[in-house]
Amino acid sequence: xxxxxxxxxxxxxxxxxxxxxxxxxxxxxxxxxxxxxxxxxxxxxxxxxxxxxxxxxxxxxxxxxxxxxxxxxxxxxxxxxxxxxxxxxxxxxxxxxxxxxxxxxxxxxxxxxxxxxxxxxxxxxxxxxxxxxxxxxxxxxxxxxxxxxxxxxxxxxxxxxxxxxxxxxxxxxxxxxxxxxxxxxxxxxxxxxxxxxxxxxxxxxxxxxxxxxxxxxxxxxxxxxxxxxxxxxxxxxxxxxxxxxxxxxxxxxxxxxxxxxxxxxxxxxxxxxxxxxxxxxxxxxxxxxxxxxxxxxxxxxxxxxxx
Numbered sequence: 001x002x003x004x005x006x007x008x009x010x011x012x013x014x015x016x017x018x019x020x021x022x023x024x025x026x027x028x029x030x031x032x033x034x035x036x037x038x039x040x041x042x043x044x045x046x047x048x049x050x051x052x053x054x055x056x057x058x059x060x061x062x063x064x065x066x067x068x069x070x071x072x073x074x075x076x077x078x079x080x081x082x083x084x085x086x087x088x089x090x091x092x093x094x095x096x097x098x099x100x101x102x103x104x105x106x107x108x109x110x111x112x113x114x115x116x117x118x119x120x121x122x123x124x125x126x127x128x129x130x131x132x133x134x135x136x137x138x139x140x141x142x143x144x145x146x147x148x149x150x151x152x153x154x155x156x157x158x159x160x161x162x163x164x165x166x167x168x169x170x171x172x173x174x175x176x177x178x179x180x181x182x183x184x185x186x187x188x189x190x191x192x193x194x195x196x197x198x199x200x201x202x203x204x205x206x207x208x209x210x211x212x213x214x215x216x217x218x219x220x221x222x223x224x225x226x227x228x229x230x231x232x233x234x235x236x237x238x239x240x241x242x243x244x245x246x247x248x249x250x251x252x253x254x255x256x257x258x259x260x261x262x263x264x265x266x267x268x269x270x271x272x273x274x275x276x277x278x279x280x281x282x283x284x285x286x287x288x289x290x291x292x293x294x295x296x297x298x299x300x301x302x303x304x305x306x307x
Contacts, residue, residue: 009181010153014099014125017073019271020290021065021264022252023242024078025090026050031080031105031134035161035189038079049245051265055086059093061264066097068270073290077103078244082111088118095123103127106143107135113146121151129157130182132164132171141178156180160208161187162196168211184212186222188284197222218301221286226300228278228288235291236261236272251287253280 027046032039038046053061065072074094081087081102088111091100106112106128128144130137147154156175158168168184175182186208187196200208205223212219235241236250246265249255250272262269289297 055089239291
């Protein structure tokens with residue numbers, strides 16, 4: 001590791017915000033990963049929801065939200081954000097009013113370099129997901145290192161999908177040689193007729209924990225799914241999920257037709273007035289980290305229990 005590179009793992013430097021939005025900016029991607037929810041659901045059908053807007057238009061939408069809720073944290077995801085038209089310009093307009101965390105496959109050097117040259121690293125962070133079935137390791141790692149050199153928090157995540165768990169430790173070592181820590185994410189979905197994470201065998205769980213390097217912590221949440229149905233949750237109140245058409249839902253698990261709580265494009269949009277009981281079986285995407293009371297979120301992260 002050269003002296004100019006930051007540490008292996010980079011902690012978030014963004015302030016904790018009272019309100020958090022997960023934003024599916026658009027449904028388009030240059031990858032077609034077999035484990036991706038959007039690939040399974042059908043990109044062409046999902047693309048019909050996309051409501052493309054200019055940087056100025058999005059800036060006005062998020063200015064209005066800031067006037068109502070103050071500076072929020074936006075988690076930009078779904079598809080590949082860097083394929084959104086004039087993505088850096090949109091982020092520049094949005095970060096005038098909010099902080100952003102961006103999930104990316106880290107595959108597009110041109111848009112990433114443009115982003116890195118135009119965006120303030122104190123207002124944006126990146127979670128770079130490595131997809132070994134389709135990614136070029138060197139290209140991906142170099143893009144991550146470029147972002148870090150420009151001052152961004154940019155970490156790497158690897159999905160423990162059963163079809164790609166065998167080389168996990170080798171990739172973790174390879175990233176470490178480049179000065180990058182690799183986090184793991186538990187797979188939720190169907191593989192070879194079995195539903196995960198419930199279908200992980202004892203041996204698979206032990207292997208995943210050995211790659212993570214600990215038996216219990218934020219990366220192991222989901223290996224032993226705990227039902228949260230009926231739990232009082234602030235999803236819809238201080239946390240919400242936005243789909244590409246602007247419709248807002250309490251969380252990603254409650255994103256079906258008829259469950260919307262409004263539209264971010266509606267000038268009259270408002271979050272719910274209070275916490276409501278959870279209507280989902282499991283908190284699959286760690287939305288609990290923002291939607292639950294801090295003590296409960298810490299308990300699940302570190303103890304694997306829900307109070």
